[in-house]
Amino acid sequence: MSAQHTAIPSGSPIWIDYSAGDFATQQAFYSALFGWTFQDQGEDYGHYTMVRAGDAVIGGAMDGELSAQFSGGPVQPAAWTVYLKTEDIARTLGLVAEHGGQVIVEAMPVGELGSMALAMTPGGEAVGFWQPGEFSGHDLPLTPGTSVWFEVMSKDFAADAEFYRAVCGWDVVPMGPDGQQDDAAPDEDGMPAYATDHTGEQATAGLCDAAAWLPEAVPSHWRVYFQTTDMDASVxxxxxxGGRIVDGPMDSPFGVVASVVDPAGATFQLNQPPARG
Incomplete structure (x- = not known):
């Protein structure tokens, strides 16, 4: 998992946010796990909450029950959403429609901060888009409690690969099981196809062929890796x-990883990076 650049390139993750019911319980869970603090932005922003890990602004969060009150609909399942940077959100949404996706939430301004939209890809996962205004996106210090990697677990790798190429400008570079670029991947050992958006240190996100991994009832989805310095303590x-470890901890080329379901049912990854030495 390579270091992220201060200037986030177009097509790369620029923001993450979280929505769940029983919001106080979820805040307590993440505060205990990562030391996060939550700052309500007030009525003007629908009580959207900024999430901080120390001084770093790492994402946002919303009370799912409050969102349901605003919309008049049911409380949506708890989930993390990844937003990709766009320089022209109207053009991006046009490309979404042209390349087999569906716009779920049309582009809407968020004050002077920027504009956001939500879409569904041909592979079936929701993805957000953010065109920066005054707000340039999340901080990526690659420190404990902050996001260090983002990837799509896709049930239709080929369709999603083409979508992210056309809509977001990804190169879709194959990666082998050792974490290195491998033009022959997937390999003969049956590892699922995996690709990054760009080559080497320019990579900011991944795409995994998860069709054989995900249960029938679980759709394609983005997942976020958060760093920990002590996997055992985090588990x-x-x-x-009130959360659960559903896979791992296990060794990987990028350290120890574990898959987590939080008390509300949202999933994310823990990553303890390799020891330096």
């Missing part, structure tokens, strides 16, 4: 605070 907090 203990997850379990004590």
């Amino acid at each position: 203990k907090v997850v379990e004590e605070k």
Whole structure:
């Protein structure tokens, strides 16, 4: 998982946010696990909450029950959403429609901060888009409690690969099981196809062929990796605070990883990077 650049390139993750019911319980879970603080932005922004890890602004969060009150609909399942940077959100949404996607939420301004939209890809996962105004996106210091990688778990790798190429400018560079670029991937050992958006240190996101991994009832989805310096301690907090470890911890070329379901049912990844030495 390579270091992220301060200037986030177009087509790369620029923001993440979280929505769930029983919001106080979820805040307590993430505060205990990562030390996050939550800052309500007030009525003008629908009580959207900025999430901080120390001084870093790492994402946003919304009370799912409050969102349902605003919309008049049901409380949506808890989830993390990844937003990709666009320089022209209207053009991006036009490309979404041209390349097999569906616009779920049309482009809408968020004050002077920028504009956001939501879409569904041909592979079936929701993805957001953000065109920066005064707000340039999340901080990516690659420190404990902050996001360090983003990837699509796709049930239709080929369709999603073409979508992200056409809509977001991805190169879709194959990666082998050792974490290195491999033009022959997927390999003969049965590893799922995996690709990054760009080559080497320019990579900011991944695309995984998860068709054989995901249960029938689980759709394609984006997932976020958050850094921990002590996987054992993090696993203990997850379990004590009502979450579950559903896969791992296990070794990978990028350190120890584990898949987590939080108390509301949203999924994310923990990553303890390799020891330096």
